[in-house]
Amino acid sequence: MAHPAFRAAAVRVRTPATSANLGPGFDALGLALGLYDDVIVRVAESGLHIDIAGEGADSLPRDERHLMVRSMRAAFDILGGQPRGLEVVCANRIPHGRGLGSSSAAICAGLMAARAVTSGGEARLGDEALLELASEIEGHPDNVAACLFGGFTVAWSDGGSVRAIRLDPSEAVVPVVFVPAEPLLTETARGLLPRTVPHVDAAVNAGRAALLVEALTRRPELLLPATEDRLHQEYRAPAMAGSVQLVGRLRAEGVPAVISGAGPTVLALAGGGDADRIARLAGDGWAANRLELDREGASVLPVTGVSR
Structure with a gap:
């Protein structure tokens, strides 16, 4: 060349x-x-x-x-x-x-x-x-x-x-991110993952991931069940306990919330009318930002x- x-x-x-x-x-x-x-x-x-x-x-x-x-x-x-x-x-x-x-x-x-x-x-x-x-x-x-x-x-x-x-994600979906003050290395988060997981957990995640494609593109009302995870978030809790707790609190309120990537940011997939209300749910210690897709x-x- x-x-x-x-x-x-x-x-x-x-x-x-x-x-x-x-x-x-x-x-x-x-x-x-x-x-x-x-x-x-x-x-x-x-x-x-x-x-x-x-x-x-x-x-x-x-x-x-x-x-x-x-x-x-x-x-x-x-x-x-x-x-x-x-x-x-x-x-x-x-x-x-x-x-x-x-x-x-x-x-x-x-x-x-x-x-x-x-x-x-x-x-x-x-x-x-x-x-x-x-x-x-x-x-x-x-x-x-x-x-x-x-x-x-x-x-x-x-x-x-x-x-x-x-x-194309649905235009009804509005991301809200909750960013903590302290960072977390991806290598640290990945190091907490087990080498194997129970078959039942893998099966649940496969079904939820398939559902998430439909929920995020066409039926956002299904985002709460579609974002359920059993493969990585709980295993990473020792490195980001506050993030996992916030995910739990938001989901208990009916908000589709997950750990963003390796964390520790929390991502909520809100409806347009709920985004500002959801951004106020985290409390002190979090920078809440409503973003566009x-x-x-x-x-x-x-x-x-x-x-x-």
Whole structure:
């Protein structure tokens, strides 16, 4: 493959927050949310310069260790070669370590930006290959599929390849997220999962995950039973007792509530008229935010007008 040519103009990529699992759909189901990170990338003559504002500004590395930069490098390798230098400006709004897909947003932003600054990038790295690479970097496809494609996604592996389909969630569904002050590492949450689960629990989750596809797209009145989980939330309770308790309190009130991804954020899938009331149910210690559903996924936008 010939060494690629790079565009002189900067590109801007916007990536949405995501919530994975949605209760029973462990490592398979994802939902894109209307909370966004923005990144502007320009190919430079030499070096690597990273500017970060917002979430992670005081903690994220500003060198080759940055997850978005590592993702860009992986994409450039596939696209035919590395640029001489890069200038990167990040405006981060997705909370880190809260189960809202901040790592997937960074990965997808890096891959999309690398493709966008490379002449002929889309022909060399199509959407299916982008999903494959993002899943490889992230380790599982649920968040990255929703981040890339928007809406409600179902992702799976088939013969070693990753696949995903996108569905339109019902417009009656309004996400409300309850974000705690303290983060939780995904590795910590995953480390609490057992190697095996009872057959009856697996059977319940399979039925609920199937029901959730219908409930989230066409019959939101079924969301409460459809979001029941027996595979991961209770096992993770020792690392996020307050989150699991909040899920229980909300569900007792008839609210379809789940742990968002690996937690500790709690996601409620409200009806439009109930969203503001539900946002007031958590009490102290939680930042409750009513969000829109994102239906576009990761996108390349005009560079002007990025707010920090």
